[in-house]
Amino acid sequence: MKHKQILTSAFTIILVLSLVMFMANQPSASACTVFLGGKVKFDMELSPNVPLFHPDVDGYFYPGSPRISKNLKVCNVGTIPFRICRLDATFYKDKQLASGLQIEILELGKGRGEKPHVLYNGTLNALKEGVEVNGKRAVPPKTSVTLQISVWMPKTIGNEYQGLTMTADIAVTVHFPPAK
Amino acid sequence: MDKKILASMLIIAVASTLLGAGTIAYFTDTETSKGNTFTVATGPDLKLSHSSLGPWTDGVTGTCTLADMKPGDETPTASVFFKNFGSVASSTMEITCNYTVTEETPQTESDTDPNTNEHPDEMAKYMVITSIWYKNDKLNINCLTGYDSYSGLTKEDWRVSDTDGDGKITLYDLKQDPLVNLPSPDTQPNKITQLDMRIKFDESAGSDFQGDIFDLTMIFTLN
Numbered sequence: 223m224k225h226k227q228i229l230t231s232a233f234t235i236i237l238v239l240s241l242v243m244f245m246a247n248q249p250s251a252s253a254c255t256v257f258l259g260g261k262v263k264f265d266m267e268l269s270p271n272v273p274l275f276h277p278d279v280d281g282y283f284y285p286g287s288p289r290i291s292k293n294l295k296v297c298n299v300g301t302i303p304f305r306i307c308r309l310d311a312t313f314y315k316d317k318q319l320a321s322g323l324q325i326e327i328l329e330l331g332k333g334r335g336e337k338p339h340v341l342y343n344g345t346l347n348a349l350k351e352g353v354e355v356n357g358k359r360a361v362p363p364k365t366s367v368t369l370q371i372s373v374w375m376p377k378t379i380g381n382e383y384q385g386l387t388m389t390a391d392i393a394v395t396v397h398f399p400p401a402k
Numbered sequence: 403m404d405k406k407i408l409a410s411m412l413i414i415a416v417a418s419t420l421l422g423a424g425t426i427a428y429f430t431d432t433e434t435s436k437g438n439t440f441t442v443a444t445g446p447d448l449k450l451s452h453s454s455l456g457p458w459t460d461g462v463t464g465t466c467t468l469a470d471m472k473p474g475d476e477t478p479t480a481s482v483f484f485k486n487f488g489s490v491a492s493s494t495m496e497i498t499c500n501y502t503v504t505e506e507t508p509q510t511e512s513d514t515d516p517n518t519n520e521h522p523d524e525m526a527k528y529m530v531i532t533s534i535w536y537k538n539d540k541l542n543i544n545c546l547t548g549y550d551s552y553s554g555l556t557k558e559d560w561r562v563s564d565t566d567g568d569g570k571i572t573l574y575d576l577k578q579d580p581l582v583n584l585p586s587p588d589t590q591p592n593k594i595t596q597l598d599m600r601i602k603f604d605e606s607a608g609s610d611f612q613g614d615i616f617d618l619t620m621i622f623t624l625n
Contacts, residue, residue, distance in 0.1 A: 234610070265431060268433045273436065275438040282443035282489055282490060282555050283442045283443065284443040287443075308430075308432075323440060358492060361418075383442040385443075386441070387439065387440070387441040388440050389438065389439045391437070392434065392438060393433065393435075394434075395430050395432040397428035397429060398429040398434075401418060
């Protein structure tokens with residue numbers, strides 16, 4: 223009888239653990255908040271919650287035009303730490319323009335002494351497939367890390383991109399546990 | 403029996419957990435910065451006119467004509483005005499030329515070279531540029547010397563050099579040594595610049611060119 227109770231308890235614990243781990247393995251398709259028990263919350267927000275780039279503010283791109291850099295804060299609004307692990311982009315309208323633009327995404331350091339960490343540097347188009355990245359630091363709850371996103375058009379680009387307009391959604395994914 | 407069933411279930415549960423643990427990575431959360439818009443400029447788009455007031459077109463014709471020209475004849479001053487209609491500002495302008503020669507039909511008997519059309523450079527070497535100014539209210543470059551009398555600057559890029567060393571600055575020299583790095587119209591207060599030019603058919607031109615028609619195309623490029 224005693225063995226039966228122990229075995230039943232162990233079975234129940236393992237079953238619950240299995241379910242939790244299965245849930246954790248499901249990729250998050252969009253913004254979500256994961257509650258782990260009553261007090262544990264896994265949640266991230268981006269700031270500002272408005273488009274970073276717009277020609278009315280930034281002007282037009284042209285071959286050799288200067289880099290346009292914007293900051294995007296990745297805020298931990300949950301109760302457990304996380305680390306940036308993936309970048310994606312989705313394009314609309316003149317999608318071919320994504321091949322003519324370069325993008326660099328830096329995770330900025332804390333304070334003056336720390337160098338920025340390059341998360342991605344390449345064509346904007348390559349982000350369409352998504353890239354796995356290693357965030358420099360674990361972001362504790364109630365803190366944030368700043369991404370500097372720079373976009374530019376190389377000098378070597380030709381006339382084929384003249385007059386094109388493209389809109390891009392840039393997605394940032396974080397993971398828990400924050401270990402690399 | 404119960405024990406055996408429970409033990410089996412336990413083993414299955416442990417095995418499932420271990421199997422799952424092998425593939426389980428992390429909790430993930432994704433957020434998106436939406437609506438980022440990137441637009442590429444159109445241009446520069448250079449347009450020309452015979453007047454600073456327009457109309458502005460992609461090309462002008464008949465700017466400089468000289469009918470029945472004889473050695474020693476000179477054109478009046480011909481002017482072309484430039485303006486950029488693109489959405490991006492330009493910084494410099496280049497000026498060069500190209501030309502063709504058409505032989506008259508029927509051939510003039512005294513035309514000693516009936517095939518000048520096959521080597522138009524020979525005639526271009528007798529088309530002397532007597533005056534060429536690139537200017538604006540705050541710009542006055544003599545392109546025979548490269549001197550801007552407004553700023554006091556002299557630049558080699560702004561001068562047509564005597565490439566064949568014949569002592570004359572001709573359309574052949576302009577083709578061989580284009581004017582480069584001239585300030586573009588966008589750098590000027592009213593966004594317009596102007597080229598004034600006069601050409602003389604050199605006195606020493608011989609009978610090789612009698613009856614021939616020299617067709618000059620000036621080429622202007624904004625960078």
